[in-house]
Amino acid sequence: MTNRQIVLERLPQGEKLAAEHFALASGERPVAGDGEVLLRTRYISLDAANRAWMQGATYRSALNAGQVMAGGGLAEVIESHVEHLKPGDLVFADAGWQEYAALPGKNLRKLPDLKPETHLLSVYGVAGLTAYFGLLECGQPRPGDTVVVSAAAGSVGSVVGQIAKIKGCRVVGIAGGEAKGRWLVDELGFDAAVDYKSPEFKRQLRAAVPEGIDVYFDNTGGDVFEACLFAMRNHGRIACCGAVSQYDGSAPPHGPRGVPGLIVTKRLTLRGFVVMDFADQNDRALSDLQAWVSSGQLKVQEDIIEGLENLPAALIGLLAGENRGKRMVRI
Amino acid sequence: MTNRQIVLERLPQGEKLAAEHFALASGERPVAGDGEVLLRTRYISLDAANRAWMQGATYRSALNAGQVMAGGGLAEVIESHVEHLKPGDLVFADAGWQEYAALPGKNLRKLPDLKPETHLLSVYGVAGLTAYFGLLECGQPRPGDTVVVSAAAGSVGSVVGQIAKIKGCRVVGIAGGEAKGRWLVDELGFDAAVDYKSPEFKRQLRAAVPEGIDVYFDNTGGDVFEACLFAMRNHGRIACCGAVSQYDGSAPPHGPRGVPGLIVTKRLTLRGFVVMDFADQNDRALSDLQAWVSSGQLKVQEDIIEGLENLPAALIGLLAGENRGKRMVRI
Numbered sequence: 001m002t003n004r005q006i007v008l009e010r011l012p013q014g015e016k017l018a019a020e021h022f023a024l025a026s027g028e029r030p031v032a033g034d035g036e037v038l039l040r041t042r043y044i045s046l047d048a049a050n051r052a053w054m055q056g057a058t059y060r061s062a063l064n065a066g067q068v069m070a071g072g073g074l075a076e077v078i079e080s081h082v083e084h085l086k087p088g089d090l091v092f093a094d095a096g097w098q099e100y101a102a103l104p105g106k107n108l109r110k111l112p113d114l115k116p117e118t119h120l121l122s123v124y125g126v127a128g129l130t131a132y133f134g135l136l137e138c139g140q141p142r143p144g145d146t147v148v149v150s151a152a153a154g155s156v157g158s159v160v161g162q163i164a165k166i167k168g169c170r171v172v173g174i175a176g177g178e179a180k181g182r183w184l185v186d187e188l189g190f191d192a193a194v195d196y197k198s199p200e201f202k203r204q205l206r207a208a209v210p211e212g213i214d215v216y217f218d219n220t221g222g223d224v225f226e227a228c229l230f231a232m233r234n235h236g237r238i239a240c241c242g243a244v245s246q247y248d249g250s251a252p253p254h255g256p257r258g259v260p261g262l263i264v265t266k267r268l269t270l271r272g273f274v275v276m277d278f279a280d281q282n283d284r285a286l287s288d289l290q291a292w293v294s295s296g297q298l299k300v301q302e303d304i305i306e307g308l309e310n311l312p313a314a315l316i317g318l319l320a321g322e323n324r325g326k327r328m329v330r331i
Numbered sequence: 332m333t334n335r336q337i338v339l340e341r342l343p344q345g346e347k348l349a350a351e352h353f354a355l356a357s358g359e360r361p362v363a364g365d366g367e368v369l370l371r372t373r374y375i376s377l378d379a380a381n382r383a384w385m386q387g388a389t390y391r392s393a394l395n396a397g398q399v400m401a402g403g404g405l406a407e408v409i410e411s412h413v414e415h416l417k418p419g420d421l422v423f424a425d426a427g428w429q430e431y432a433a434l435p436g437k438n439l440r441k442l443p444d445l446k447p448e449t450h451l452l453s454v455y456g457v458a459g460l461t462a463y464f465g466l467l468e469c470g471q472p473r474p475g476d477t478v479v480v481s482a483a484a485g486s487v488g489s490v491v492g493q494i495a496k497i498k499g500c501r502v503v504g505i506a507g508g509e510a511k512g513r514w515l516v517d518e519l520g521f522d523a524a525v526d527y528k529s530p531e532f533k534r535q536l537r538a539a540v541p542e543g544i545d546v547y548f549d550n551t552g553g554d555v556f557e558a559c560l561f562a563m564r565n566h567g568r569i570a571c572c573g574a575v576s577q578y579d580g581s582a583p584p585h586g587p588r589g590v591p592g593l594i595v596t597k598r599l600t601l602r603g604f605v606v607m608d609f610a611d612q613n614d615r616a617l618s619d620l621q622a623w624v625s626s627g628q629l630k631v632q633e634d635i636i637e638g639l640e641n642l643p644a645a646l647i648g649l650l651a652g653e654n655r656g657k658r659m660v661r662i
Contacts, residue, residue: 264571264572264573267602268601268602269602270601270602271594271598271599271601273595274595
């Protein structure tokens, strides 16, 4: 009746996340009380946001040292004290990095029966919906637009670029290394890819968007954001989705002082978003995503790692850009 | 038949604008050719943007050393070679800092007959329309919202704050010095004012917006922008209108690296705008503005300086924050 867990033993302080910040622990299997369900974790989703939660309050409160590491995942209901869930149902739950969790049932919804079930964490999960709403609602792409997406080989970026192609845009992906770039172009149908690790990055970006950028989907912040900002066309839109370049290390070196001038002159619209803001439109999004996956227009890339004990290394590697597509750990 | 002019003798290079960058010159009175009108300047509008044009291309091409200083103003048609304008008509024209200019008539429109005519440069001119569209279209204020405006005692800011009051918002103005602050509160009806020159600025701002900012109308960029960004509420809107703190001196010290994280977490929308983008809605704007002025809800503050030779000092002073409301020079 044990419950293997990964505990966030120490918060990183202006340093890169490392294995020593985590510890494997053995807790007791929790008991589901009134209105609760007992969950058995199947897959834990790894996201750059996991690291951002360690920096302070975001759209959720900050993490504390000593707690089971927070994280969402796909879990199976094994005992239920609520009407709308029964053993065997799959849910997406903020269950943490552990094998078992007892959670209130009222915020959990039974997921559709869909194979492979990992798609519920990738293209039909937070990653796919983030790509969908961020690009279409915040980016407002039009056919013929040039769309640039950073962290393009990641779980969100790889879907953003493909949806932009479906919508008739010219798509440029920014990713680290030539291999990822070739994959974006050859396998996912991006029109071009630019390597942000190259010393020639800015020149390559300019060459890839000779007429400028209409929509920039920002997953990274930092230097990549800055380079794209200068390449925007008048009236361009920037969907601000994440700032992974700022998460793993010390505080960002620069403030926003220089921004507004360019935002005025180019009449840019910047809009930050969190995918939950669009929850009332999820049905439409999922129906579109499923149609595109069925027709082969949208390829699903998943990066599945085995074993709870490998969660820290999997997150550390994700922050270093190891993954392609949606990374998750099977428990 | 002379034409007194102020020439931009030397472009400032990373330094503050000073009298030595200008020279008084005596040109020849121009002759209006086919399709042109000869204009006699009455009032020249002074705007922080005049200085921005010296930094490089913006929404207009950069200024060059040796040219008559660029600037818009209220001018009287004294000779016309086009159908739609006749001697005595008033127009708003990009006529430069000079007594006479010959310009193509096709982009000029006869202004309404309205007293005092200076209102055509302030509340019914670019300043008033900028305030109107920037606040209402980009800021989307709702009754009860907290609206903050920087350069609040300036030609745009003083109108922004008053329109926000008309729309039922709580309004905080940011301006330099206590005297301006008192004027905003006592005369214009702002709810509070904060002095950005005070060492206590950030604390005062926080105290003035205990529940955070819903709409920030940014005229300044820089430290003031940064302070407001951190005080924004979730889903807040920032109308990016200008960056006067960045215009007069060396290049801005910081880039945008730190921005996107906050924009995401707070779900902010930033939108840059230039008033010409809304030209097709000018009639509605002017009708609203006139109704508010007539009813006394909107007070018009003008700051009129005499004499073409005082144009450089008037602009230099405006960049230093000398003015309240719309500054113009009578020729």
